Amino acid sequence: MSLPPSVYDAEPIPEAARAEIERLLTTGDLFRYTAAQDAPVTLLETEFAQMMGTKYALAVSSCSAALFLSLKALDLPRGARVLLPGFTFAAVPSAVVHADCRPVLCEVGEDYRIDIADFESRLPGVDAVIISHMRGHTSDMDAIMALCADRDIPVVEDAAHSLGTTWHGQNIGTIGRIGCFSFQSYKLLNSGEGGMLITDDADLVARAIIMSGAYEHMWKKHKPRHGENSNDLTEALERWQNRLPLYNLRLSNLAAAIVRPQLAEVPRRVRDGRRNHDHTAAAIGASPWIVVPGKLPPEERAPDSLQFNLVGLDDAQTRAFQTAAAERGVKVQVFGLSTDNARAFWNWQFIPDLPDLPRTRAMLMRACDCRLPARLTLADCDAIAAALIGAVEEVMTPAPQAATAG
Numbered sequence: 461m462s463l464p465p466s467v468y469d470a471e472p473i474p475e476a477a478r479a480e481i482e483r484l485l486t487t488g489d490l491f492r493y494t495a496a497q498d499a500p501v502t503l504l505e506t507e508f509a510q511m512m513g514t515k516y517a518l519a520v521s522s523c524s525a526a527l528f529l530s531l532k533a534l535d536l537p538r539g540a541r542v543l544l545p546g547f548t549f550a551a552v553p554s555a556v557v558h559a560d561c562r563p564v565l566c567e568v569g570e571d572y573r574i575d576i577a578d579f580e581s582r583l584p585g586v587d588a589v590i591i592s593h594m595r596g597h598t599s600d601m602d603a604i605m606a607l608c609a610d611r612d613i614p615v616v617e618d619a620a621h622s623l624g625t626t627w628h629g630q631n632i633g634t635i636g637r638i639g640c641f642s643f644q645s646y647k648l649l650n651s652g653e654g655g656m657l658i659t660d661d662a663d664l665v666a667r668a669i670i671m672s673g674a675y676e677h678m679w680k681k682h683k684p685r686h687g688e689n690s691n692d693l694t695e696a697l698e699r700w701q702n703r704l705p706l707y708n709l710r711l712s713n714l715a716a717a718i719v720r721p722q723l724a725e726v727p728r729r730v731r732d733g734r735r736n737h738d739h740t741a742a743a744i745g746a747s748p749w750i751v752v753p754g755k756l757p758p759e760e761r762a763p764d765s766l767q768f769n770l771v772g773l774d775d776a777q778t779r780a781f782q783t784a785a786a787e788r789g790v791k792v793q794v795f796g797l798s799t800d801n802a803r804a805f806w807n808w809q810f811i812p813d814l815p816d817l818p819r820t821r822a823m824l825m826r827a828c829d830c831r832l833p834a835r836l837t838l839a840d841c842d843a844i845a846a847a848l849i850g851a852v853e854e855v856m857t858p859a860p861q862a863a864t865a866g
C-alpha cells in the first residue's frame with residue numbers, strides 16, 4: 461500500500477502566467493487602474509463573466525469582500541436581518557456584521573445542506589439571504605429561490621468553494637441575484653487571496669464597483685461581458701458617482717495575472733476532483749461506521765475535499781479515529797471537535813444572541829473533513845480510503861488481545 465500523499469500542497473501555477481508576471485515586474489504596473497485599457501484585472505473580469513454566463517463581474521480582494529459589497533450594494537438598512545446557514549466559515553457572518561447587518565442563523569442537516577423547513581420558519585422579518593454552499597454542497601436552490609421570490613427577499617450566493625458546480629445545469633453563483641467566489645489558495649482558482657462578485661444587475665454592480673474603490677472616473681475602465689452593451693452600466697455608474705463611500709477592496713494585477721491562465725484548467729480540475737471524490741466516497745461508504753451523504757438530484761458537484769459522517773461513535777471514539785487516521789498519514793478535521801474551529805457556529809461569539817442550533821451542532825460533532833485535491837491519482841485516493849477505513853476499524857473493532865485481557 462502506498463503512503464497517502466500530501467493533500468495541502470497547491471497545484472503549480474500554469475507556466476503561461478510567467479511571461480505576464482515578468483512584464484508586471486518589469487513595468488511595476490500592479491494597480492488595476494493605471495493602464496489605459498486591458499489591465500489583467502479587467503481582462504479577468506470579462507473572462508470570468510464570459511465563463512459564468514453573467515453580464516458583469518467585479519474582481520475584489522476576497523470572497524468575504526465580495527459578500528460585504530453585495531450587502532452594501534443591496535442598500536440594506538442598518539440593522540437589517542440577513543439569514544445564513546449555521547454551517548459556514550466565520551468570515552461569512554463577519555461580512556454581515558461589517559455591513560452593519562444582523563446575522564440570523566438557520567439549521568443545517570446531516571447532509572451539510574440548509575434545513576429548508578427551519579430556513580422557512582426564520583424567513584419572516586429577514587431582509588436578505590446569503591446561501592453558503594459550504595464545501596461545495598449545494599442546498600435546495602429550487603426551494604430557497606421560491607421561498608425568497610414569494611417574499612421579494614434578495615439571495616446572495618456564497619459560492620466561494622463551488623466554482624464549477626451546477627444545479628439543473630446552471631452555474632452555481634448565477635442563481636441568486638449576486639454570486640461571490642474566492643481565489644484563496646484552498647479554492648479551485650488560486651491567487652493566494654482574491655475574489656469575484658458576479659451579477660446581471662447593472663445598478664447593483666455599479667454600486668459595488670464604486671464602493672470597491674473605483675474613485676473619480678476609474679469606473680470607466682469596467683466593462684460588461686464581451687459583446688454586451690455597456691450603456692446600462694455606464695448610466696448606473698454615472699447615477700452613483702460621488703454618492704457612495706469607498707472601501708478599497710480591489711484586486712491587484714499580479715493576482716489577476718496568476719488566476720487568468722487557471723481559467724482554462726477549470727473543466728479539468730472539476731472533472732478530476734469529482735472523480736477523486738466519488739471514487740473515495742464509494743470506498744469509505746462501504747464501512748458500517750461511515751456515511752457519505754449523497755448529492756441532491758439537480759446538482760453536479762465540483763469537490764476538492766471529502767466530507768463524511770461517523771455513525772455509532774461517541775466523542776472519545778471520534779477523537780480516537782482522528783488519531784488513528786493521523787497515524788496512517790491522513791489528517792481529518794471534525795468541525796465541532798477542535799478548539800476554536802472557525803466553522804463551528806458557537807465560536808462566532810461576535811454575534812449577539814447566538815442561537816443554539818441542535819441539529820447543526822450534532823452534525824458538526826461527527827462530520828469529518830479531508831482535503832482531496834484534483835491533482836491526486838486514484839491510487840492516492842485508495843491510500844486515503846484505506847487509511848480512513850483502517851482507522852475506524854481499529855477504533856470500533858476490539859483487538860483479540862484486548863477482548864481477552866483482564
Ligand SMILES: *Cc1c(COP(=O)(O)O)cnc(C)c1O
Pocket residue numbers: 521522523524525548549551552592593594595618619620621641642643644654655
Ligand atoms: C473560503 C470561503 C469563504 C471566504 O473566502 P475568502 O476569499 O477567504 O474571503 C467564504 N465562504 C466559503 C463557503 C468559503 O469556502
